[in-house]
Amino acid sequence: MEQVAYSQDIDALLVACDLPIDDLRDNNNVCFFGLRHESGLMGVIGIEVCGDFGLLRSFAISAANRGNGLGQKLVAFSEEWATRSNIKALYLLTTTADTFFERLGYEELSRSEAPRNIAETSQFAGLCPDSSTFMCKALGSNHALHRTSRRARR
Template sequence: MLITGANEHRESVIKLLDSAKLPAQDLPVSLDSFFVAIEHDEVIGVAGLEIYGNYGLLRSLVVLPGYQNQGIAGRLVAKVEDFAGQNNLKAVYLLTETAFGYFNRKGYEKIIREDVPVPVQASTEFSHVCPVSAIVMKKELI
């Protein structure tokens, strides 16, 4: 399995997000900070990072059902976090309705929306796409 940049795989990323009922309509024009997992020339997973000043927003993490529970999501999250670190981000935030336990095991802590930096709060994920009921999580980067 190969983890690589997502720019050349936009259509596959959109198809994968749609299949998982995750938002794709607000994807950035450039997917420079999105990564895909590829197996047999097929995109089987994706994870993205939106950058807002010194902070990142982890979004769009999905792995095809037939490839789940094989560590692919973990490798994608690690790639996003590594990218965030290389770009000197202070923390990564995310919203989840279904994966609190997963991200908690990855070192993310539940926080309240008001503790999220204003630029991240202004993102479409926070302001329009994800419901208010979504759990907000944060991971400090060293």
């Protein structure tokens, strides 16, 4: 697992997984982490740094490498990097992986609870559909960041 530069390999994997790429080429705020093998890029995840917060995005595993725990490893690696980078919380939008992220400690939030710098990203403001599930995980000592999450209100 390593930090990787945005490349044609990342572009191709994201497209193959039906993930948006429109804003990535010129976005210097996204740090990518991936795992390569002789056969190419096995998986990738990005963190768009938004001040004290990060937007987890561009999470993709090649079809041949799904189901072997690589996704959990990529998320854990990105969370460790974010913690070392003093990011207080990671947010994400998903249309398909909410159960996966819930198992990893992410909680569903209302989109209205998004910090301004997350809500202003192109990912949040337009690339992801309104039907996407919005989730958050506080990092480090910030565990009480969102006490009003849906899970806490249930």
